[in-house]
Amino acid sequence: xCLILLSFRTHRHFPLVVAANRDEHxxxxxxxxxxxxxxPGVYAGRDLEQGGTWMGIHTNSRFAAVTNYRRGRPGGAxxxxxxxxxxxxxxxxxxxxxxxxxxxxxxxxPYSLIVGDLxxxxxxxxxxxxxxxxxxxxHGLSNHLLNTPWPKVTAGIAALDSTRNFDDPDAIGNVMxxxxxxxxxxxxxxLPDTGIxxxxxxxLSPPFILGSHYGTRTSTLLLxxxxxxxxxxxKRYGPEALPAGEDARAFRLERTAGRLTS
Numbered sequence: 001x002c003l004i005l006l007s008f009r010t011h012r013h014f015p016l017v018v019a020a021n022r023d024e025h026x027x028x029x030x031x032x033x034x035x036x037x038x039x040p041g042v043y044a045g046r047d048l049e050q051g052g053t054w055m056g057i058h059t060n061s062r063f064a065a066v067t068n069y070r071r072g073r074p075g076g077a078x079x080x081x082x083x084x085x086x087x088x089x090x091x092x093x094x095x096x097x098x099x100x101x102x103x104x105x106x107x108x109x110p111y112s113l114i115v116g117d118l119x120x121x122x123x124x125x126x127x128x129x130x131x132x133x134x135x136x137x138x139h140g141l142s143n144h145l146l147n148t149p150w151p152k153v154t155a156g157i158a159a160l161d162s163t164r165n166f167d168d169p170d171a172i173g174n175v176m177x178x179x180x181x182x183x184x185x186x187x188x189x190x191l192p193d194t195g196i197x198x199x200x201x202x203x204l205s206p207p208f209i210l211g212s213h214y215g216t217r218t219s220t221l222l223l224x225x226x227x228x229x230x231x232x233x234x235k236r237y238g239p240e241a242l243p244a245g246e247d248a249r250a251f252r253l254e255r256t257a258g259r260l261t262s
Contacts, residue, residue, distance in 0.1 A: 001020050001021065001022045001023075001054045001067045002021055002022065002023035002067055002068070002142060002216075003020060003021040003023075003067075003140070003142050003152055003156060003180070003207050004020045004065050004067060004114065004141040004142075005018070005019045005020065005138070005139070005140050005141075005156040005159075005176070006018045006019075006114070006138070006139050006140075006160075007137075007138045007161070007163075007164065008121055008134060008135075008136055008137065008138075008139065009136035010136050010137050010138060010164060011164050012164060012165050012166075012167070013166075013167050013225060013226060014172075014223045014224060014225055015118055015224055015226055016063065016118060016223070016224040017163070017172065017221075017222070017223050017224075018055070018063075018222040019156070019160060019176035019177075019179070019219075019220070019221050019222075020055055020065065020180075020219070020220050021207055021208060021209075021216045021218070021219050021220075022054050022055070022216065022217050022218040022220070023214065023215060023216050023217065024054075024217050025213060025214050026212075026217065026238060026239050028047065029048035030046060030047055030048055031046040032045055032218075032234060032245070032247060033056075033218075033232060033234045034247075034249075039090070039091045041059045041060060041254070042058050042087075042090050043056060043057055043058070043059070043230075043249075043251070044056025044057070044086070044087075044090065045218065047081070047083045049081075050081035050083055051081075051084075051087065052081050052082070052083020052084045052085070052086060052087040053083050053086050053090075054066060054083060054086060055086065055222075056087075056090050057090075057222065057224075057230065057232075058090050058091075059251070059252070059253050060253070061117040061118045061119075061224070061253050061254075062089065062090055062116075062117050063090075063114075063115070063116060063117060063121070064086040064089045064090055064113070064114065064115040064116075065086060065113075065141075066082050066085050066086050066112065066113045066114075067111065067112050067142060067143055068082065068109065068110060068111060068112075068143055069111055069112050069125055069127045069143055069145075070110075070143035070195075070196070070204075071110060071127070071194055071195050072194070072195035072196065073195075073196060074109070075109065077109070078107060078109040079107045079108075080107045080108055082108050082111045085103065085111065085113050086113075086115075089115045096115045096116040096117070096120065096121070096122045097122055097131055097133075099115060100113070100115065100122055100124040100131045101131060103124070103126075105126025106126070108126060110125075110126060110127050111125060111126055111127075112124075112125040112128070112141055112144070112145060113125065114134070114141065116134070118224065120134075121133075121134040122134060123141075123145075123146045125145055127145070128145050132146065134146070138157050138160050138161045140153035140154070140156050140157045141153070143194070143204075144192070144194075148192075150186075150192050151186035151190045151191075151205060152186070152205065152206060152207045155179065155182070155207070159175055159178075159179040160175075160176060160179075162175060163175050163176070169221075169223050169233075172221065172223065173221050173233055176221055177219060177221065177233075177235065179207060180207050180208060180216075180219040181208050181219065182206055182207045182208055183207075183208045183210055183241075184206055185202045185203070185206050186202070186205035186206070188202075190205075192205075208241070210241055211239065212239045213239070215239065215240075215241070216237055216241070217236065217237055217238075218234055218236050218237070219234070220232065220233070220235075221233045224253070228252050228253040229250060229252055230250065230251050230252065230253060231248070231249075232248070232249050232250075233247070233249075234246060234247050234248075
């Protein structure tokens with residue numbers, strides 16, 4: 001993922017709302033979101049090259065998502081894929097803080113990771129300083145640390161916060177998919193400095209990345225209602241933003257955190 005916006009325990013009806021764009025090379029094979037045959041409780045897309053995923057939810061309410069951390073041009077391949085960080089949490093049973101503490105960050109290329117469930121979400125990066133408990137509120141993550149105020153992060157947080165009193169998933173989707181589809185680059189004065197040339201910085205600055213070899217491949221809206229109902233809407237894209245299909249799915253969690261259930 002390259003943009004993750006989440007509302008945690010602050011929306012009137014949905015204790016968890018996530019809107020996210022996954023940016024990746026179009027040549028890398030991936031499966032669209034669905035329940036996994038080998039782990040039937042997991043609902044997520046899947047990287048068919050390494051077997052991991054970029055974002056997903058388990059019917060036991062475990063949630064995880066990862067972005068790469070950008071600092072200069074990408075280096076060589078690390079021993080393990082970042083998608084394994086999401087997969088291993090979703091299919092495991094270790095509590096989120098313990099899971100994050102046990103990660104050997106040297107085994108992965110730079111990443112920023114969110115894991116947890118409806119009781120608590122946590123953030124950790126192998127370019128950060130330890131594990132952070134994510135407070136209730138609206139948050140954003142791109143290719144840096146949580147809530148780093150890049151233009152697309154601040155715009156995304158504002159858009160998601162504007163839906164906090166909406167009770168219709170489609171109404172939330174209208175706002176968030178419009179934000180996720182925004183392709184206008186940030187102003188020159190607002191561009192981050194991540195060690196790449198300014199033209200590439202500009203191309204990577206909007207929420208939706210347009211490209212022929214690398215760009216936004218999925219836009220996803222995930223909502224968990226206080227009743228335990230989950231709504232997931234995924235839109236897929238090919239090179240130059242060519243639509244490549246979409247799916248909407250509703251299912252129920254096996255359990256919900258008691259204090260969040262209506």
